Amino acid sequence: MTNHSNTLPILEVHDLVTSFPVKTGIFRRTTSEVQAVSSVSFTIYPGDTMGLVGESGCGKSTVARTILGLEKSKSGSILFEGKDLTKISNKEMQELRKDVQLIFQDPDASLNPRMRVKDLITEPWLIHPGIVDKKDWDQEVAKMMRLVGLNPNSAHNYPHQFSGGQRQRICIARALALRPKLLVCDEAVSALDVSVQAQILNLLQDLQNKLGLAYLFISHDLSVVRHLCNKISVMYLGKIIETGNREDIFESPTHPYTKALLSAVPDPEPWLKHDKEEIILEGDIPSPANPPNGCRFQTRCWKVQDRCKVEEPALTSRSHNNHYSACFFPIDEDSPVKKSVLIN
Structure with a gap:
């Protein structure tokens, strides 16, 4: 679903912050906190499939658990059909849980x-x-x-x-x-064989068409996200750094991190000599307990400038299609990613 002019959102997340205490010493005193989710915002409409992607530890699953009340938010709001889930009682949350269901990664543990x-x-x-x-x-x-x-x-x-x-x-x-009206799928197919993944993804699409479900689909697999999701938000170190519809993210990414993620997707036709740009990020993702100053991606970004090290970029509009990214020096917005990156 792309036209929402006459439709009310089913889920609205505004400036969500979720943090965990860091306890040290014999008496386990709280000395600091880890901000696992930092000012995350997105909107899901009925019939939408919203993909949340990023490396392990970026805060994707914490967003899902906070929406379902399994983790407590520090600030921000989570509106489900207009009702703020951060301000309701446990009894009200229990009643609402039937409308928002979670599918976990490992069916054996579920x-x-x-x-x-x-x-x-x-x-x-x-x-x-x-x-x-x-x-x-x-x-x-x-x-x-x-x-x-x-x-x-x-x-x-x-x-x-x-x-x-x-x-x-x-x-x-x-x-x-x-x-339910909303299904939250937390890496719901990552533990399955590739052929079985395709079957489950097709099942989810069929169920959405039959039942009018909305999905929040959390995954690190970009080929899976491209197959299922019509809207995508890319997370890095607790923040959304690029968001837009599927075509914007896969064909015209503007954030260097998104570009690097796409370059890592395996080529479906390796025997052909595609002129595909390969981007290898150096270093590991920084600790959420001690994020870098300025742009959180600046320690691994090949386009980093002095401004990036002291000032944090805001999500900025890149087109008329609600395509936003948080970068002072975005990559060439007019040059689409090579087709070899786009996997069906």
């Missing part, structure tokens, strides 16, 4: 190995009564399993009797049992 599939899918109805009448549970379980491509005859099996891809389908069925 599913109780002692519970049958039928019990895993019906458990949310015990926590949120009234969604499905108990007399209809068997019928609804079969419906949920068919919806995600599983055989309803296996409803009495245990998770270990399924493959990895099938277990992730069980996780999706359990999340859909509550009739």
